[in-house]
Amino acid sequence: MSSVADARPVRRSGYAPRGPGAGQLAGTGGLLRLALRRDRVLLPVWIAVVAGIVLAMPGSLEGFYGTAAERADAMASMNSNSSMRALYGPVFGDSIGALAAWRIGCYAGVLAAVMSLVIVVRHTREEEETGRQEMLSAAVVGRRAPLTAALLAAFVANASVALLIAAGLAGRGAGGALALGLGVGGVGMLFAGLAAVVAQCAESARLAKGITAGALGAAFALRAAGDAGTAGGSSALTWASPLGWQENLRAYAGERWWVLLVLGAAIVVQGCVAYGLAGRRDVGMGFLPPRPGPARGALATAGGLAWRLQRGALGAWTAAFLVAGVVFGGMASGAADIVGDNENARDIVERLGGRSGLTDAFLATMTGLFGMIAALYAVTSVLRLHAEETSQRAEPVLAGAVGRLRWAAGHLAVAFGGSVLLMAAAGLGLAVGHGEDAGAVLGACLAQLPAVWVLGGVTVLLAGAFPKAAPAAWGVVGVCLAIGWIGPVLELPGAVMDLSPFGHLPKLPGSAMSWPPLVLLTVIAAALVTAGLAGLRRRDMTG
Structure with missing residues (x-):
């Protein structure tokens, strides 16, 4: 005969009773x-x-x-x-x-x-x-x-x-x-x-x-x-x-x-x-079930999987950069009207964009802003690699004939190549909105890429060699954004401004082109990526 205790409802594991109350x-x-x-x-x-x-x-x-x-x-x-x-x-x-x-x-x-x-x-x-x-x-x-x-x-x-x-x-x-x-x-x-x-x-x-x-x-x-x-x-x-x-x-x-x-x-x-x-x-x-995939998969490479996972986000970022570029480009010609005769305001804008004409200084400020936002995309995209690992979705991929470096390369190609696409879209939008100097504006946007890649490289290093510290990449990019945004306004010392890779870039358009900083930042980014991939290759995937 069953006892009274046997008739009691079984409590769900890990949860207090479902009824109202402190439980x-x-x-x-x-x-x-x-x-x-x-x-x-x-x-x-x-x-x-x-x-x-x-x-x-x-x-x-x-x-x-x-x-x-x-x-x-x-x-x-x-x-x-x-x-x-x-x-x-x-x-x-x-x-x-x-x-x-x-x-x-x-x-x-x-x-x-x-x-x-x-x-x-x-x-x-x-x-x-x-x-x-x-x-x-x-x-x-x-x-x-x-x-x-x-x-x-x-x-x-x-x-x-x-x-x-x-x-x-x-x-x-x-x-x-x-x-x-x-x-x-x-x-x-x-x-x-x-x-x-x-x-x-x-x-x-x-x-x-x-x-x-x-x-x-x-x-x-x-x-x-x-x-x-x-x-x-x-x-x-x-x-x-x-x-x-x-x-x-x-x-x-x-x-x-x-x-x-x-x-x-x-x-x-x-x-x-x-x-x-x-x-x-x-x-x-959840209440929004995921869409089922095709009955027969069409992804043959790890790079194809990375592209499939990130193409939607990249498309949205690209469209936003293009539209924003058109808007800001349309404002460039009226930059002088915005600051009027206020010499202090004019000096601030020129410090943000370089000692050049006010319109060029405004465009240089906008290209720098786009570069810093593109760094957010690069960090987000690289951290997707870390998310695939921590959620254990990487294990089935690596269980096949896919090495760690080839798996990582797919996500990094989307991250670093995607930042090129974003800055090209921003440059195209600025050129369309401004209507002048299309080549100079596009070149100024692309000149931001080495700094973007440095912050992406820092993220690769953290995610690859020090996975538990990977979220700290947001802190690094946040500090760089704060320096680039409010540093010129507050006239911070040069030593502080130099902490951000964007502080080493030439102020384009308007200023003279300087290749050594771009080359040096690119080499630093490559070294950071190499170190991060070396760490990923040697450590356990569990971090």
């Missing part, structure tokens, strides 16, 4: 501590970069516009220029704080959103994809504990950014500083919530990141389109974008605190949706 969140504290420990390097770098660029902006703008009259003229000039409104939005006030919020607020929100989506996907879908979540669930871990821990980690990061911004700018007005900090942190948490929802639907971390990043790009495009078409206010398109909500918080320009309620409500709704979905699926599964 659903069991183990959240431990998972949060684990997430913060794993991100103990990545998070401080992200927080420092996002907060640092905001805190550095008011001081640099004081060098641009030292008097109230200059600030008023700048406000009128920027609001009358549709291209500038598309890039940064309208200016709502002529104080230094208002100009800083206009100049950097939207981009700081974008960086906070990227930081947040990386954190949430890393500690939810990526954990499931690699099988680590199943191992952790062997302990007493509630069904919604991993999602809660990921959102709390994102909250810690965004709260730190908001606190640093509010404290650092409080001397220029506590209300405006608090509004700017909460706006940047709020946008970050909004996209953390979106990433949480997408992570429940997509079955791969790559797809989850891609969908969320696509939504962020759409939000920026909506805001840009709305602001470009409306002078002195915000259109319906602007209000359709979360970045438009942040803009309309109007830090240092008569704060609209009620906009925070809109942000908060959207975050709560997304959190409820994510929690609802998390309770209705199995670990490792």
